[in-house]
Amino acid sequence: MPKPKLSPPPPEKPPTKKDALRLGEIGRLEVGAIQCPTCLDIVFSRAHHDMCFCTCGSVAIDGGREYSQITFHAEKPLSLKIIVPFTAKELYDDWNTQRNELGVIRIQEFARIKQKKHH
Numbered sequence: 001m002p003k004p005k006l007s008p009p010p011p012e013k014p015p016t017k018k019d020a021l022r023l024g025e026i027g028r029l030e031v032g033a034i035q036c037p038t039c040l041d042i043v044f045s046r047a048h049h050d051m052c053f054c055t056c057g058s059v060a061i062d063g064g065r066e067y068s069q070i071t072f073h074a075e076k077p078l079s080l081k082i083i084v085p086f087t088a089k090e091l092y093d094d095w096n097t098q099r100n101e102l103g104v105i106r107i108q109e110f111a112r113i114k115q116k117k118h119h
């Protein structure tokens with residue numbers, strides 16, 4: 001009688017790091033962002049149709065991760081590339097469910113925590 005054999009699961013081809021980054025499967029995503037010259041918020045677009053404004057409303061960015069469309073009223077914002085600890089899906093879901101927790105990094109909230117500092 002043949003020994004019962006557990007068939008091993010089919011070998012999974014591990015995604016390359018490049019694939020994972022592209023697909024946003026690892027929570028470490030490079031996004032294009034802008035920093036508002038007025039309120040210093042750093043904002044980035046979470047999805048293709050997400051237009052994300054800073055707190056003071058002077059600058060906005062949309063286009064998701066495919067391209068960055070920047071809108072500003074007065075002073076041109078600083079363009080940045082930042083690594084965020086989220087997956088593309090988390091960003092998309094945050095936008096899609098209107099939870100709106102991830103698109104803006106409010107520098108002034110950190111500043112408040114870290115005490116008032118003179119410029």
Ligand SMILES: [Zn+2]
Nearest residue numbers: 036039054056
């Ligand atoms: Zn602003």
